[in-house]
Amino acid sequence: MSANAESPTETQKDEPSTPQQPTEDSGTADEKKKIDVLLKAVGDTPIMKTKKWSVEKGRTVQSLSQFISRFLKMEANEQLFIYVNQSFSPSPDQEVGVLFECFGSDGKLVLHYCKSQAWG
Amino acid sequence: MSSCFLDEETFCQCCQLLLQHSHSLCDGWSWEQVKGSEGYLRKTALGTGRTRCILDQQGNSSDQHQERTFSLSFHNDEDDEDDGAVCCIQEESSSSSVVQYEYHILYSCSYQTPVLYFRASTLEGRSLCLEEVWDSVHPNYRQRLQHRPWDTITQQEHPLLGQSFFVLHPCRTEEFMMPVLKAALEEHRQVNYIVTWLSVVGPVVGLDVPLSYCTQVPEPPHTPSSSPQPPSSSPQPPSSSPQPPSSSPQPPSSSPQPPSSSPQPPSSSPQPPSSSPQPPALGTKPG
Numbered sequence: 001m002s003a004n005a006e007s008p009t010e011t012q013k014d015e016p017s018t019p020q021q022p023t024e025d026s027g028t029a030d031e032k033k034k035i036d037v038l039l040k041a042v043g044d045t046p047i048m049k050t051k052k053w054s055v056e057k058g059r060t061v062q063s064l065s066q067f068i069s070r071f072l073k074m075e076a077n078e079q080l081f082i083y084v085n086q087s088f089s090p091s092p093d094q095e096v097g098v099l100f101e102c103f104g105s106d107g108k109l110v111l112h113y114c115k116s117q118a119w120g
Numbered sequence: 121m122s123s124c125f126l127d128e129e130t131f132c133q134c135c136q137l138l139l140q141h142s143h144s145l146c147d148g149w150s151w152e153q154v155k156g157s158e159g160y161l162r163k164t165a166l167g168t169g170r171t172r173c174i175l176d177q178q179g180n181s182s183d184q185h186q187e188r189t190f191s192l193s194f195h196n197d198e199d200d201e202d203d204g205a206v207c208c209i210q211e212e213s214s215s216s217s218v219v220q221y222e223y224h225i226l227y228s229c230s231y232q233t234p235v236l237y238f239r240a241s242t243l244e245g246r247s248l249c250l251e252e253v254w255d256s257v258h259p260n261y262r263q264r265l266q267h268r269p270w271d272t273i274t275q276q277e278h279p280l281l282g283q284s285f286f287v288l289h290p291c292r293t294e295e296f297m298m299p300v301l302k303a304a305l306e307e308h309r310q311v312n313y314i315v316t317w318l319s320v321v322g323p324v325v326g327l328d329v330p331l332s333y334c335t336q337v338p339e340p341p342h343t344p345s346s347s348p349q350p351p352s353s354s355p356q357p358p359s360s361s362p363q364p365p366s367s368s369p370q371p372p373s374s375s376p377q378p379p380s381s382s383p384q385p386p387s388s389s390p391q392p393p394s395s396s397p398q399p400p401a402l403g404t405k406p407g
Contacts, residue, residue, distance in 0.1 A: 042299040062260040079264040086303035088319040088334040092260035118292035120271035
């Protein structure tokens, strides 16, 4: 459970493409083509303290999944599952920008995430 | 919760609906009937995988572009008074190559879930061994697999064909299906179990599921006796399922999938939802 207030961007300075926290006012004009992603926990998966992220459109689901896994400090035996529309799981190679254009609403893409020990 | 499980009739219905969409995409799925009543979905596809070959004595192999890795083999020497581990090093090389996959989706009565069986071979016809299959798992799932590979993918006898296949263990299917089924139940809508399940398990073993499956394959009908609805040409599934505000989504992959597991760029520029009243979102202007 990530209860600390440390911003992930500070801990991962070596990664230039880490998602950044958006400013509170949604009117920020961003040249880099980012989309807003809202992350919602499912079941007893830990809730991320920061739920709303600004993510570059070209970022893959896998990259986002790795970010969430690290943020939640997941164990090696755990797997993170991400759901779109609460109806399917996007391919890890899928770009979030494409998902946003197909399934975004109210200017954001809502993704549900769940950690599990599947498969086994 | 009984809703997290799949009965065989619904399995067949979901498969038929998936099949209809696959035909429209020329995606390659087919239904194979065995023993009169049992059947399964089948598809072959080319993908990438990591295969190994033993180098000859000069350290050469037929493939020019390879990484050289060394595998450690431990043998128990019965005569050895010590712990008995003798280590020998066998030089192999592991390379990324084109692999022919054959995927089967079967119904398991004991788990009451679908199960993914598959086999993999090089283009020369050599079957991949278990370790090569483990090495070929999508990087997104590799850490979990490496932690407990024997719990994830192993070889088993195909229940209907009796041949050796790799299988993705179904024991915890309920765990990753639960969030979707629970949400559907709460919102009084149905999902196509097979499409949802395949979207989770397929990418693990190189089987990509185009996004249009998730928007255009209908759910099976509520009453088992009625026949499945044919897919309409417009992206409007039956009205019982709630749609996202974008009423005419444009799934990016409407053409047959190229045989690779690399990221799938849209074949045409994706259209932002044209009929939704929402204000323009950040960065959605086509570039």
